[in-house]
Amino acid sequence: MFYTQKIHIDFHSDCICYCSPDFGANIKMMKVAVIGGGAAGLCAARYLCAKPKLYQATVYEQSEQIGGTWVYRDDVGKDKYGQPIHSSMYSRLRTNLPKEVMLFPDLPIAEGGKTSFIKHTEVLQYLNRYVDTFHLQKCIQLLTRVESVKPVTKCGKTAWEVTVQSVVNPDSPPTVNQFDAVMVCNGQYAVPNWPSIPGLETFTGKVMHSHDYRHPEHFRGQSVVLLGAGNSGIDISLDLHAYAERVYLSHLHPLLQASLPANLQQVPGIKSVREGRVEFTDGRSVAADALILCTGYLYDFPFLTPECEVSVDRKRVTPLYKHVIHTKFPSLSFIGLVWRICPFLLMSCQVRFVMAALEGTMILPSKEEMDADTQRDYDYRCKELNMPHHYAHKLGDMQWEYCKELVRLANDVDAEDAxxxxxxxxxxxxxxxxxxxxxxxxxRTYELPGI
Structure with missing residues (x-):
């Protein structure tokens, strides 16, 4: 359930309103900074570039190619430029959603042939084809790191001072540009969440986060414990079972009722670690050669200055209207924060929702109304759905009504394609x-006629 306020008749004072709904002659072009060249940033660029009379988009990507988390790297840690490796892909990963719902609504995925669950390399090929199809290269600046984003007052409205630095020449002077709006699209699967486990520092085996997992062959003949049974935990445990001698999937969720490989065993959460053994909450313990922490990721926006007034509290980002638009600074938005979704379809709805607010075809409620709406949504999750605090941006089966709501609010008939x-x-x-x-x-294979 998503709560919707009645549309207010006036813009909040910080909203950008360069044109009226009838798109009069005195439209002013908006300069928009897009932070990140992964799927979310490319989606933003695609729709912004489709309106060249309204927008001038600049996509800042700190790596040497587009694709974000879909850019597989065999190495871990840092790249040749000293930047943290962004991707969490492993060598044999295939999508856990069929490509028929992994697509952007205006470009079918041909990669992978008749296979529905395609390789990560094929998703990256699709993203590169997306860039080529919509001629997005012209607005993408690779090897450019965003150092800071700061709101400034310009002509009585909020503008954005964006400072960027060359990754190749880190000693060169930074560049400062001003933008009318900023879309944050830097992803959510790059900064590992490391849990606190008593005795972990004494473990004599290998400890790693799933972010750094690459090859199952590295665990041949070993006893491996994985903590966490989300998508990563289950997928990696299944990737490992053909090589490891024993795999223990440790988690607090109800036991998976499906048939699992004989050498893959479900166990409760981890109580403590002592040297070469892992103890579980039911008192059992096992000898382990490796411990892989499949414990998720943290939202990270190191470039946002305190003046942006963005708070991140245990996976809840505030103050965001509909998980997207900053309620005090509506020209600052976040694409792709929500999770357990069909990402590319949903991102296209979020981007067009933001653009409707920027263009003035959708008039946002007041800050107070947006904050109240956001709080009601959070209370509904915590009290009625009994979700924990860190599920503030989880959608799952709620994503469909959410997307329809964004389309309805944006009054964008074209967005119904998603x-x-x-x-x-x-x-x-x-x-x-x-x-x-x-x-x-x-x-399994799927086929969607006409899509």
Missing amino acids: TKPIFEELYLDCSYWRSQDPLNYKT
């Missing part, structure tokens, strides 16, 4: 088979 019922039907079918047969569900 909300076709067939996408939900396919997503639900995939979710069912993933729970029933996690070892084999990726062998």
Whole structure:
């Protein structure tokens, strides 16, 4: 359930309103900074560049190619420029959603042939084809790191001072530009969440986060404990089982009822670690050669200055209206914060929602109304759905109504291409088979006629 306020008749004082709904002759072009050249940033660029009379977009990407988390690197730690490796891909990863719901609504995925669950390399090929199809190269600046984003007052409205630095020449003077709006698209799967485990520092085996997992062969013949049974924990445990001698999947969720490999065992959460053994909350302990922490990731916006007034509290980012638009500075938005979704379809709805606010075709409620709406959504999750605090941006089955709401608020008929019922039907079918047969569900194939 998502709460919607009645549309207010006036813009909040910090909203950018360069044009009226009838798009009069005195439209002023908006300069928009897009931070990140992964899927979210490319989606933003695609729709901004489609309106060259309204927007001048600049995409800042700190790595040497587009693709974000879909750029697989065999190495871990830092790249040749001293930047942290962004990607969490592992060598044999295939998507856990069929490509038929992984697409952007205006570009079908041909990569992978008739296979539905495609390789990470094929997703990257698709993203590069997306860039080529919509001629986005002209607005992308690679090897450019955003150092800071700061709101400034310009002509009585909020503008944005964005400072960037060359990654190749880090000693060169930084460049400062001003923008009318900023879209933060830097992803959410790059900064590992390291849990606190008593005795972990005494463990004599290998400890790593799933962010750095690459090859199952490195664990041949070993006893491996994985903490966490989210998508990464389950996928990596299944990737490991053919090479490791024993795999223990430690988690607090109800036990998976599906058939699992004989050498893969579900165990409770970890109580403590002592040298070469891992003790679980039920008192059992096992000898382990390696411990892989599949404990998720943290939102990270090191470039946002304190003046941006963005708070991150245990996976909840505030103050954001509909998980996207800053309620005090509506020209600052965040694309792709929500999770457990069909990402590319949903991002396209979020981007067009933001653009409707920037263009003035959607008039936002007041800051007070937006904050109240956000709080009601959070209270609904915590009290009625009994979700923990760190699930503030989790959607799952709620994503469909959420996307429809963004489209409805934006009054963007074209955006309905991302909300076709067939996408939900396919997503639900995939979710069912993933729970029933996690070892084999990726062998299934789907076909969506006309899409």
